[in-house]
Every structure is written in C-alpha cells, then in structure tokens.
Amino acid sequence: MKRPSFKKHLSFLGLINKETPFFGKGLSPFVLPLFADKIKGTVLFLYDDFLLKDLDEVLFSFQDSSVFFKEDFLEPLLSPKGFSSYNSFHKSLFLSSLASFFKNKKSVFFPMALADRPLFSLPQDTDFFCVSKDTNYNDLIERLVSFGFNRVDFVDSPGSFCVRGLVIDFFPKDSFFAIRVSFDKDFASIYKLNPKNNLSFKRLEKYFVYNEVSSDGLCSVKDIIDFSFVYIKKDGISFFNSHPKKEVATNIEILDIEDCLKQKGSVSFFDGPSSVGFRFKNKIFIPSWLETKKNRPLLLDPYIDFSKIKRGDFLIHEDFGVGKFVGLKKDGHKEFLCLKYSDSSVLVSPSFFNKLSFFKKRETAVALDFVNKKRLWKNKVSRAERASEVFVDSLVSSYLKRKNIVSDQYFLDSYIESSFLEGFPFKDTKDQASCWKEIKEDLLSSAPMDRLLCGDVGFGKTELAMRAAFVSSINGFGVLVLAPTTVLSKQLYGSFLKRFSDFNISVGFVSRFVKKSERDSTFLRFRNKKINILVGTHSIMSSLKSLCAASLVIVDDEHKFGAKQKESIKQTNPKANLLYMSATPIPRTLKLALSNFKKMSILSSPPVFKKPTQTYVEFFSKKTIQQAILKEVSRGGQVFFVHNKVQNIRSLVSLIQEVCPFVSVDFLHGQEKGVAIEKKMDLFISKKLDVLVVSSIVENGIDIPNVNTIIINNSHLLGVSQLYQMRGRVGRSSRSSFAYLLVPKNKTLSSSSAKRLKTIEKNSDLGSCYSVAMEDLSSRGGGALFGYKQSGSKDFLSVELYSKVLEKSLSSCLKKEPKETSVLITNIPASIPSFFIPGDRARVWIYKELSMISSFKSLFAFEKKCLDMFGRGPLLFNNLISLKKISLICSVLGFKKVVFSKNLVSVFLDPSLKNNSLVFYYKFLKTLSGFSFLRGGVSFSFNVKDDSDFFIIFNEIYNRLRYEI
Numbered sequence: 001m002k003r004p005s006f007k008k009h010l011s012f013l014g015l016i017n018k019e020t021p022f023f024g025k026g027l028s029p030f031v032l033p034l035f036a037d038k039i040k041g042t043v044l045f046l047y048d049d050f051l052l053k054d055l056d057e058v059l060f061s062f063q064d065s066s067v068f069f070k071e072d073f074l075e076p077l078l079s080p081k082g083f084s085s086y087n088s089f090h091k092s093l094f095l096s097s098l099a100s101f102f103k104n105k106k107s108v109f110f111p112m113a114l115a116d117r118p119l120f121s122l123p124q125d126t127d128f129f130c131v132s133k134d135t136n137y138n139d140l141i142e143r144l145v146s147f148g149f150n151r152v153d154f155v156d157s158p159g160s161f162c163v164r165g166l167v168i169d170f171f172p173k174d175s176f177f178a179i180r181v182s183f184d185k186d187f188a189s190i191y192k193l194n195p196k197n198n199l200s201f202k203r204l205e206k207y208f209v210y211n212e213v214s215s216d217g218l219c220s221v222k223d224i225i226d227f228s229f230v231y232i233k234k235d236g237i238s239f240f241n242s243h244p245k246k247e248v249a250t251n252i253e254i255l256d257i258e259d260c261l262k263q264k265g266s267v268s269f270f271d272g273p274s275s276v277g278f279r280f281k282n283k284i285f286i287p288s289w290l291e292t293k294k295n296r297p298l299l300l301d302p303y304i305d306f307s308k309i310k311r312g313d314f315l316i317h318e319d320f321g322v323g324k325f326v327g328l329k330k331d332g333h334k335e336f337l338c339l340k341y342s343d344s345s346v347l348v349s350p351s352f353f354n355k356l357s358f359f360k361k362r363e364t365a366v367a368l369d370f371v372n373k374k375r376l377w378k379n380k381v382s383r384a385e386r387a388s389e390v391f392v393d394s395l396v397s398s399y400l401k402r403k404n405i406v407s408d409q410y411f412l413d414s415y416i417e418s419s420f421l422e423g424f425p426f427k428d429t430k431d432q433a434s435c436w437k438e439i440k441e442d443l444l445s446s447a448p449m450d451r452l453l454c455g456d457v458g459f460g461k462t463e464l465a466m467r468a469a470f471v472s473s474i475n476g477f478g479v480l481v482l483a484p485t486t487v488l489s490k491q492l493y494g495s496f497l498k499r500f501s502d503f504n505i506s507v508g509f510v511s512r513f514v515k516k517s518e519r520d521s522t523f524l525r526f527r528n529k530k531i532n533i534l535v536g537t538h539s540i541m542s543s544l545k546s547l548c549a550a551s552l553v554i555v556d557d558e559h560k561f562g563a564k565q566k567e568s569i570k571q572t573n574p575k576a577n578l579l580y581m582s583a584t585p586i587p588r589t590l591k592l593a594l595s596n597f598k599k600m601s602i603l604s605s606p607p608v609f610k611k612p613t614q615t616y617v618e619f620f621s622k623k624t625i626q627q628a629i630l631k632e633v634s635r636g637g638q639v640f641f642v643h644n645k646v647q648n649i650r651s652l653v654s655l656i657q658e659v660c661p662f663v664s665v666d667f668l669h670g671q672e673k674g675v676a677i678e679k680k681m682d683l684f685i686s687k688k689l690d691v692l693v694v695s696s697i698v699e700n701g702i703d704i705p706n707v708n709t710i711i712i713n714n715s716h717l718l719g720v721s722q723l724y725q726m727r728g729r730v731g732r733s734s735r736s737s738f739a740y741l742l743v744p745k746n747k748t749l750s751s752s753s754a755k756r757l758k759t760i761e762k763n764s765d766l767g768s769c770y771s772v773a774m775e776d777l778s779s780r781g782g783g784a785l786f787g788y789k790q791s792g793s794k795d796f797l798s799v800e801l802y803s804k805v806l807e808k809s810l811s812s813c814l815k816k817e818p819k820e821t822s823v824l825i826t827n828i829p830a831s832i833p834s835f836f837i838p839g840d841r842a843r844v845w846i847y848k849e850l851s852m853i854s855s856f857k858s859l860f861a862f863e864k865k866c867l868d869m870f871g872r873g874p875l876l877f878n879n880l881i882s883l884k885k886i887s888l889i890c891s892v893l894g895f896k897k898v899v900f901s902k903n904l905v906s907v908f909l910d911p912s913l914k915n916n917s918l919v920f921y922y923k924f925l926k927t928l929s930g931f932s933f934l935r936g937g938v939s940f941s942f943n944v945k946d947d948s949d950f951f952i953i954f955n956e957i958y959n960r961l962r963y964e965i
Contacts, residue, residue, distance in 0.1 A: 010031075010034075010035065011248070012024055012248045012250070013035060013038060015239070015246075015248070016035060016038050016039060016239060017038060019040065019228075019240055020239075020240070020246065021238070021239060021240040021241035021244035021245075021246065022238075022239055022240075022244050022246040022247065022248050023236055023237070023238045023239075023243075023244050023246065023247045023248065024236050024237045024238075024239070024248050024250050025235065025236040025247055025248065025249050025250060026235065026236055026249065026250050026251060026252075027236050027237045027250045027252070028252060028254050029045075029047075029051060029054065029058045029232050029237065030054070030057070030058055030061075030254050030274070030275070030276045031252060031278070032045070032058065032230075032232075032237075033058070033061035033062055033273045033274055033275075034273070034274055036062070036106060036107055037106065039228050039230070039239075040228055041226065041227065041228050042102050042105060042106060042107070042108065042225060042227055042228070043106065043107045043108070043227065043228045043229075043230055044108050044110060044115075044221065044222070044227035044228070044229055044230070045107060045108065045109045045110070045230050045231075045232055046110055046111070046112040046115050046229065046230070046231050046232065047109060047110070047111065047112060047231075047232040048112055048232065048233050048234055049111070049113075050234045051232055052070070052631070052634065053631070053634040053635035054635060055068060055070075055109065056614075056736040057275060057276075057735065057736055058109075059109065060275045060611065060736060061273045061274055061275045062106070062107055062273070063176075063273070064175055064176045064177055064192070065105060065106040065107060066105060066106065066107035066108065066109060067090075067093055067094045067097045067102075067105055067107075067108055067109070067174075068090065068094065068108070068109035068110070069090075069091070069094050069108075069109070069110050069111065069114070069221070070087070070090075070111065071111050071113070071114060072087050072627060073087050073090070073091040073094070074119070075087070075623070079616070079617060079618050079619065080617060080618075080619065080743055080749060080754075082754065082758070083616075083617035083618075083757065083758070083761060084616060084617070084761070085616050085617070085618040085624070086614070086616045086618070086628075086738070086740070089616065092173070093173075093174065093175075093176075095120075096158070096172070096173035096174035096212070097174040098120060098123065098221075098224060099123045099173075099174070099210055099212040100123075100128065100174050100208055100209075100210035101123060101210070101224060101225050102224065102225060103128075103208035103210070104172070104174055104175065104207060104208055105174070108221070108227070110221050112231065112232075114221075115220065115221060115222055116220050116222065117220055118218035118219055118220050119218065119220065119221070120218060120219055120220075120221065120224070121217070121218060121219075122217055122218070122219045122223065122224070123210075123212070123224075127147075127210065127211035128208055128209065128210040128211065129143050129208075129209055130206050130207070130208050130209075131179070131181060131188070131190055131206060131207045131208075131209060132188065132190070132205070132206040133187040133188050133189070133190075133205075134187070134188070135181065135188045137166075137168070137183045137188075140168055140181060140188075141163060141168065143209065144161045144168075144170055144209070146211070147209065147210075147211040148211070149161040149170055151163070152839070153839030153840070153841035153842045154169075154195075154198060154839075154841065154842065155169045155170060155171040155178045155193070155195050156171070156195050157171060157195075158171050158172065158173040158175070159171065159173055162839065162842075163838060164836070164837045164838075164839070164842060164869060164870045165836045165837060165870035165871045165872075165873060166182060166183045166184050166870065166871030166872060167180060167181070167182050167183070167184075167869060167870050167871045168180075168181045168183075169181075169193055169198075170209075171195060172207070172209060173212075174210075177192045177193060177194065177195070178192075178193040178194075178195045179191070179192065179193060179204075179207050180192075180193040180200045180868075182200075182868075182871055183871065184867075184871040184872055189203065190203065190204040190205070190206065190207055191203050191204065192204060198869055199865070199868060199869075200868055228240065229241070229242075236250075251280070251281075252278050252279070252280045253278065253279040253280070254276050254277075254278065255276060255277035255278060255279060255284070255286075256276055256277075256733075256734055256735075257275065257276065257277070257290070257608075257609035257734035258425070258426075258609065258733060258734055259277065260276075260277035260284075260286045260287070260290060261290065261425060261426050261427060261608075261609065262425045262426075263277075263284050263286065266284075267284040267285070267286050268283060268284065268285050268286070269285075269286055269287070269288040269290075270285050270286070270287060270288060271287075271288050274287045275287075275734070289608075290608055290609075306358065306841075306844050306845045306847075306848040306849070308841075309325060309358060309841060309844055309845075310325075310361075310362060310841065311325060311326060311327055311362075311840070312324060312325065312326075312362030313325050313358070313359075313360070313361055313362045314359040314360040314361075314362070314364070314366045314368075315339060315356050315357065315358060315359055316356070316357050316358075316359045316797065316798050316801055317339060317346065317348065317355055317356055318355040318356075318357075318801060318804070319355065319374075320339070320341065320346055320369060320371055320374070320377060321341075321369030321370075321376075321377035321380070322359055322366060322367070322368055322369045323339030323340055323341045323346065323368060323369065324339065324340045324341075324362075324368060325337065325338075325339060325844075326338045326339070326340050326345075327840055328840050328843060328844065329347060332829075333829035333830070333831055333876060334349070334829070334830075334831055335350065335831045335832065335843070335847075336348060336349055336350075337350075337353070337356070337844060337847070340368070341368050341369055341370060341371045342367075342368040342369065342370045343370045343371055343372050343373075344370075344371040344372065345371075346371060350831075350847035350850070350851065350880075351824070351851065352851070353847050353848045353850075353851035353852075354851040354852055356848065357798040357800035357801045358798060358800070359798050363751055363755075380797075381797070381805065384797050384802065384805050385805055385808070385809060388802070388805050388806045388809045389809045389812075389813075391806075391809075392806065392809040392810055392813050393813065394567070396810075396813050398567065398570055399450075401570075401574060402447075402448055402450065402570065402574055402575075403447070405447070405448055405574050405575050406446050406447070406575065407445075407446065407447060407448035407449070407551070407575045407576075407577055408472075408475070408477050408551045408575065408577075409446070409475075410443050410444050410471055410472065410475045410477075411444075411475060412440065412443075412444060412471055412474075416474060417471075420467065420470050420503065421467070423499065423502065424463055426607060426609075427608070428460075429459075429460065429603075429605040429606070429607060429608075430605055431455075431459075431602065431603045431604055431605045432460050432463070432464065432603065432605075434601075435453060435464055435601035435602070435603060436464055436467055438451070438599070438601050439451060439453070439464060439467070439468050439579065439601065440467075440471065442577070442599065443468060443471050443472070443552075443577060448574070448575050448576060448577050448578070449552075449577035449578060449579065449599075450578050450599065451578070451579055451580070451599040451600065451601060452558070452580045452581075452582065452599070452600045452601070453465070453579060453580065453581045453582070453600075453601045453603070454581075454582050454583075454600060454601070454602050454603065455583065455602065455603025455604070456583055456603070456604075456606070456728075457583050457725070457728030457729075458606070458607070458610060458703075458728065458731065458732050459603040459604075459605070459606055459607070460603060460607065461556075461581045461583075461603060462492070462495060462556075462581075462703070464601075465481070465554045465556070465579060465581060466495070466496060466499050466500075468552060468554065468577075468579055469481070469496070469500075469533050469552065469554065470500070470503070470505070472551050472552040472577070473500075473503075473505045473532040473533060474503075474505075475551075476529070477550075477551030477552065478526055478527075478529065478531075478532065478533075478534070478546075478549050478550045478551055478552075479532065479533040479534070479550060479551070479552045479553075479554065480533075480534050480536075480540055480546065480547070480550040480552070480553045480554070481496065481533065481534070481535040481536070481554045481556070482536065482537070482538065482540055482541070482553065482554065482555045482556065482561070483535070483536070483537060483556045483557065484537065484538070484556070484557050484560035484561065485537065485670075485697060486511045486512065486513060486537055486670075486674065486677065487668075487677065487681060487697050487698070487702060488556065488557070488702060489509070489511055489535055489536050489537050490509065490511070490677075490678060490681065491681075491685075491702055491703065491704075492535050492556065493507065493509040493535040493536075494685075495703075496533055496535055500532075500533065505532045505533065506530065506531050506532050506533070507531070507532070507533045507534075507535065508522050508525065508526060508531035508533070508534045508535070509522070509534070509535050509536060510522050510523070510534065510535075510536035510537075510539055510540060511536050511537050511539060511674065512537065512539050512674070513673070513674020513675070513677070513678070514674070519539070522534065523543045523545070523546045526546055526549065527545055527546060527549045534546065534550075538561065538565065541565065541568065541569070544572055547569060547572045547573050547576075548572060548573050550573060550576055551576065551577060552576065552577045552578075552579065553569055553573075553576050553577070553578050553579070554579045554581070555569075555578070555579070555580045555581065556581045557581070557582065557583070558580035558581060558582045566580070583725070583728070609733070609734035610731065610734070611731065611734065611735075611736055611737065612731070612764050613727055613730055613731040613737040613738065613739050613764055614736065614737070614738050614739070614764065615727065615738075615739045615741065615760060615761050615764040616738070616739070616740055616741070616761070617715070617741045617743065617757050617761055618740055618741070618742055618743075619742070619743060619744070619745040620713065620742040620743065620744055620745060621745065622655065622658075622659045623659075624740065624742070625641075625655070625656065625659060625660075625711065625742075626659040626660055628709055628711055628738065628740050629641075629656065629659075629660050629663060629690075629691060629709070629711075630660060630663075631709070631738075632708060632709035632738070633660075633663055633690045633691075635735075636706075637706055637707065637708045637709060637735070638684065638687065638689070638690055638691070638692070638704070638706050638707045638708075638709075639690065639691045639692070639707065639709045639710070639711065640691075640692055640694060640698055640707055640709070640710040640711070640726075640729055640730070641656065641691055641692070641693045641694070641710075641711045641713070642693075642694055642695070642696065642698060642710065642711065642712040642713060642726055643667075643693055643694070643695070643713045643714075644695050644696050644713075644714065644717070644718070645714075646669045646671055646695055649667045649669060649693055649695070650667065652667075652693055652713070653665055653666065653667050653693050656691055656693070660691075663690045663691055664688065664689050664690045664691070665689065665690065665691040665692070665693065666680055666683070666684075666689050666691075666692060666693070667680075667692070667693040667694070668680045668681065668684075668692055668693070668694045668695070668697065669694065669695035669697060670695060670697045680692070684704070685704060687706060696718075696722065696726075698726060698729055702729050703729075703732050704729075704732070705732045705733040706733070707729065707730055707732075708730045708731065708732075708733065708735045708736070708737040708738065709730060709737065709738045709739075709740070710726060710727060710729055710730045710738075710739050710740070711739075711740045711742060712726055712727075712739070712740070712741050712742060713742045714742070714743070714744070715741035715742060715743060715757060716743045716744075716747075716749055716750075716753035716754075716756070716757060717753075718756075719756065720756050720759050720760065723741065723756070723757075723760045724760060724763075726739075727739045727760065739760075739764075741757055741760065741761070743757070821887070821891060822887055822890035822891045822895055822896060822897065822898065823896070823897045823898070824883060824886060824887045824890065824897075824898050824900075825897070825898070825899045825900070825901075826883065826898075826899070826900040826901070826950075827900070827901060828879055828883065828900070828947045828950070829875075829876055829879060830876060830879035830880040830882075830883050831876050831877075831880065832846055832847070832876070832877055832880065833874055833876050833877065836870070836873060836874055836876075836877055837870060846866070849862060850862065850880065850881075850884050853884060853888075854888075855888070856885070856888055859881070859884060859885060859888065863881060866881075879947070882951050885955075886898070886951065886954050889954055889955075889957070889958040892958070893957070893958065894909060894910040894912070895907050895908070895909060895910070896908050896909060896910045896911075900944075900950055903943055903944055903945065903946070904930075904941060904942075904943060905941060905942055905943070905944055905950065905953075906934075906939060906940075906941045907939060907940055907941065908938065908939040909938055909939060909940075911938065924957070924960050925940065925942065925957070928942035928943070928953065929942060929943040929944070930942050930943035
C-alpha cells in the first residue's frame, strides 16, 4: 500500500519544479533527501562549515547516490599502507566519481568556501561506456579489462571484477557497492551488489563505467559539469542562486529516529529516503521504513564458508588430518580437491567435502600430517575426544542433577506483563519477541531454566534480562545479576534502577569497592527481600547464602566467567533459574550438538535504527585526534579514547587538552579507587565530560548512547575480539558512529597485527560478530568456546571438526545412534565446468556448501542464491544439484545406499525400516520396469532408460511415499 507523502505538505516544491530561485528560511538539510530527486540534473550542494557536524547524518539518507568533499581532504593522508583513513576513503570515492563526471551520482556536497578554487584535474570525456540492457557479454568483459579492472574469483574491493556463468560482477571505484550484470535472459539485467554476501539487492536501469584519464590543467568543482546549485546555510537553504530575492518561511522540526519510535497516538507515515522524522504544523511525520522494515537475521555461520580459501591454505580432512590445499583436479567430467600431505596427496570428491574443514591461512606455520601414519592423526583426535568427553560428562551430570528438580513457581498476568513491556521505548525486533517468548516459557515451567542468550552488541540482550528479572521480582523472588567488571556492573545497576523505578521494585549494588560492612548489609537486605534485584561483580558469589536466596541468576558476558564459577552456582542453588548472556556467537553446528542440554536463544536482527560503525585505521597524529574529537563534540556527542598503558595515560590527557583546549577530558582505569571510578563515570554519563581516556576496562558491555566515537590507541597490540568489543561501545543510537584504530607512524606492523586490523576494518557491518569470532576462534581452537583449550597448541582441531567430535561424545553419552547419511554411487556426469565458473575458489565454495546441505529448504535457498550469483547453469551443474536432491530423498525414505550403473538401480534399505514401510514400497515400486526384491527384503532393484529417467523416477518415489513412512 502506498504511503501518503510528506512532500505534499511542502509548498515550495512547486518553485523547485519550476526552477525558481528562492530561500527556504529555517529549512533543515535533513529534509533534502525527500525532494533532491525533483531537482533537475546533478545537484551541487554547497555548504557552510556549520553542516560538518551533521554531514554524515544527512548523507546517510542519500546512500550511494551522493559523494562529498571536505577541506580536510586537502591535507596529507594519514593511514598505513593497505588501510583507509576516513579522509583517504571518502576523498578517493569523490575523485573517482569526479573522473566519471558524477554520471552515477545525483548529489555532490562541497564546501562553499572551496567552490571556486582550481583543485582538480579536468577529466576527459573520451573513454567511457554505459552498461544497460543492450550491453553485450563479451564487450563488457573486454571493456573492464581495458579499463584496468583486476579479475578475481569474488569482487571484494574497488577495481575488481569476476565472471561466473552468465553473470559478471564488477566493483566500480566511485561506488560503495559492486554491480552485478546478469545475462540470463534476452537482455542484460543490472543490479547493485553487496560484496559482503554476494547477493544483489536493487535493480538499476544503467551504470556508467569510466576509464580515469585526466588532463594537465586544473579546474574548480563548478567547471566539471553543468550542475544545479543549492546553497546550504546556517539559517536556511537557497535554491538555484546564492542570494535569491524570494523567501519562503518554513517551520519543520527534526525528530531523530529514537524520538520517532517513542511517539504515541496519531502519527503519519511517509515514504521517502529519510533518516529522521518531522514535526510540522502540529503533526508528526515518521518515515514508513520504520514500520515496514523487516529485521532480517544478520548473523550467518561462516565457520563453513570456503569462499575465502586460497591455494596454500591448510584444511583438515577428518580421516587424514591437516593438509595443504593445492587446487582442483579434473578427471573427465568429475572434479576433485587435491590436498598435499607430508608423504603423499589425497584427492577428495565433492560428495565428501563435508569431511573437510578450514584450519589455518597459508601465512601460518603449520606442520602437515602423514597419509601413511594415520595413527598419529587418530591420536590427536583421541585427545580432543577425551577433552570433549570430560566437558560432556560434566554437562550431562549437571543436566541430570537438575532435570528432576522443581524450581520456584512463577505466575504472570498478561496485563502486568504489558505494563512493563510498554516501558521499553522501542518496538521489539522479531528475534527479541521470539527470545522473550522462550525465556518466559522457561520461567513459567516447573523445571529450572538454563538458557544462553546470544546476540551481537546492541541487539537488545539487557532488555530481555530485565524482563526476566521483572517476572521473578513480581512473584516475590530474588534476582542476582552478575557482570565481569565493576564499571559494567555499575552501569547495569543504573539501567535496572531506571527501568524498575515505576514498579516498586528495589535494586541493590555490590562490588569490591563497596565497604565490607555496607556489602554485608546489602546481602542481608537481599536475603530478607528488602532488595528484589542485586547487581554486582563476581563478589556476589562470595555470599553463598545470597546465592541460595536467589530464584533467578543472570550472568552478563558469561564467557568472562570460568566454567567452575558458573557450575558453582548450580551446585550452591540447584533450583535457580539461570540466564547467561554473551556476544560471542555459537557456531550452528555446536548449537545443534548442545541443544539437548542447554537451551539457546539467538538475537540475530539489529534494531531498525541501528547503523554500522564506520571503521578506519590511521596513524597516530595530533591532527587525526583533533579532527575525530572535534567532529564528535561539535554535534553534542562524546568520545571514548582507549589507551591501555596506565603509566602514561596522564600524558595522553595533556595531549588532548593541547589540541582540543575547549574540550573537557579526564582519564579512567581499573587501578583507581572505587570512589574515583564511580565519580568519573558519573560525570561522563551526565555529559559533564566530553572525552574519557580509558584503559581496556571499557571493553565489557558499557552502553552510553551519546558516545558515538571511539579512538583506540596502539590498536595493533589488541586482539580481534577485544577490538570488536571496544568498537561495540559506540553506535548504540541512531546516530552515525565512528571507530579510529590508531597505530604508530614509524613502526612496521607485523603480518598478524595487520591481519587483525584488516579483519576489524572489513567487518564493520551489523551482525558481523560471526566473522570476527571465526578469526578469534581459529587461533584458539574449538574448545576455547567452553573455557578450556585442547591439549597442545599444535593439536587444535578446526571449530567445525571439534563440533563433530563434541556431537559424537554427546551421542555416546546418551547412547544415541549417530545419524548416517545415504550413499549415492552413480556415473552420472556432474561437476562445475570451468567455462561456467572459472575460479577455483568459487567452485570449491559451491562444492563445500552443497556437501553441508541437509534439508530440502536449504537446498532450495542454495539454488536460489546460485541463480542470482551465476545465472542458469549448464547440464553438468544442474546434475550436481539434482544428485544432492536424490541424496536427501534417500535419507528421508530410509534408502541407506543407492547404486546406479548401466540402467540398473540397486537400492539398499536401512535395517531399521518397519515392515509396513516395506509393504508400501512394494505396492508402489512393483510397477517399475524390472522391479525385484533382493536378500529377503533388505534391498530392491529396477531398470531406468537413462539419467533423466533416473531423476524423474526418484522424484516420483519421493512424492508418493514421503507421507507413508
């Protein structure tokens, strides 16, 4: 349904349509995205310096249709080789767009003071082409090559392109996004492409690609093309003329997204690319995407993603151990992956790629295993199995002890629940609603809850914890909330205190900085139910009586607590309801393996207003620090400056005071006295400090919405997960947020440091914690997920293989038969032809993904993705997909093994099949050509005409029998 337009209320649109110069008095630049498309041609927005503080917010609504230039771009660039600073990235984007005469841009933002200065080489309008529906496949490839585009397997950086089947992807230098051109039909279809997930998302009519050829002369930005001019001033906006005679009064109040979401009563939704709402003529107007935006899950599972594997990387084969990937090898119509070992090589068929898992990148020093010394590899696996068995035994033991225990009985009135939920100012994401339903069902059941709530930073875990605490409190039971650091526990205390202030629920606080007498008094009041919710650090666990008195225990950042600490809670209070929270994601395979014992709720969708944090790696310099701080403070925000050397933290405060003399700044670290820490944090939270220089104490869970810039000094010394958690301290509101990772200018970064920084820089999208966790876990091993390391640093298994080891241990402990997959043996030609997908990496990725598919739903989604990425496939590729479907059919129907050779199909049945299933088989299958039962009913055979007939008959068998078994 089409939404009413906010534009119809803007009387000055008629003047814009007629290109009549006028001055919109009081008009905010935030309104520009709504009608910029009404201005003819490319628009040059010339702005005063006042706009700098809001420029990123305004540009967010324009997305990829605009570029901008700042006066700072004229200064020397300050980023290490291979990385982009804020200035270098956006300056490069601007210059590339200029080289293409801004043909792919609708809007250009430029400082008014520089508009007439000759700063740029005038591009030549001689070498370009337009990609449209009439573009020829081969012509496009030739043009991209001649324009210097680098051919790769997957486009991931500007200036690259790849060819896969009937699809050509390329990444222009003047765009945030890549472009996908599909030749799957009689004409070319053009789409924007997200290079992060290789999925297209928006159709385009055309796209201009230019070769950058410049002349010697310099020109001003006004000389590039014939722009339409708009002047953004402090008191309003002038259209088509810097000083127009006509003036139009406007009175539009801007509402940020949080304010929009908090609006009650009558509001009007409007369509349009706006990152804000408006109050106009006593009416509230809210962008419709806030209501209609779907919270799509963002947390994928890259632990099995082979798209990034390169020749020389180290893989693990379940049967042989660690080998080096040396490429793919053809044998007729079949293709194999070749693994090199110390004494031999192994060829792996695509149907057995499920036995392969990624281990280490090729830059890592790794010892290869021996094919002819299997015992050595088996011993390594055995050590991991024994370690997992210890973990499984403790897990099962704990589970069985609590299985028959009855927890405190909770009741929840729907009206009371609704009254508390209304205090949450935002609309639940789909995941939040689902997770709350799961937690609520646990609390209202008779068995004690044992649930892990997992979600990326800022995805809403704390709100769900408060809801659980509310249910426990209104039933008259005590709640303990544990956090790993004093700073985090103090902040949680403040959040709980504010959230429960209207419900007559008391909240207390304890930490190591609280006097013992006061701490003892607080514990006593909690046990006497004078305090309903007690928040604190691990010091809470020193009071066993308080642990026994708690009905619900909430553990934030649970991976920061040891396994013994968490287990002691269960031993001290077996009937306690336990809710663990973590931003460290659990791989899907491990989640499935543990689902029998530990319930898990996953928050994989971000709030609708949340934006990704822009991340840049820059050299340490006074200029960079000054620009980053002033940019944030000028818009009313605050800054975290992370400096992990306590001994010289004061000198950094002095440096900041030198370059930003009008900014209030102080420092904070964990070695200070408790009173000092609390006082400084209170000053910062109450906005009396602009910049807080902190140690790594800021890593854990601190949430201050007004802090949207973080500067991390000596970032090369920190681990991937540390950097990710620190960056998560900003971007907690609808404002654009920034992370600056500083490194010393005169120091050469080690390859491992550079790799860590690149991981953080590239993974800045919402929900990218899985990719970051993969990087972290690859160095720590799968056992690190559960608080212990596997024996011997060189004996680590891959996370994927460790998941299988754990699942095997669980099955053994529970005496469950492991699920076996069907074996399909056939000579049907099936592979991925190199003419269809030339790159080895892409073919390996497809083979691996296909081998891991275990459901028809997943196979359908995979087919859809392949169609988007590659277009229609040839027969060999389609056979590959069809054989996977037959394999799934066999698993569902209980066909343990199927052999197809020379028109004869032999089917070996699973011995566990019941007699009535065999009767159904016989009734239907007896009509097949040459049908006969063999070996007393444990197998049967029939004849087919050809390969096509084989596929048709198996599909018919499945459609007839799937509801009968």
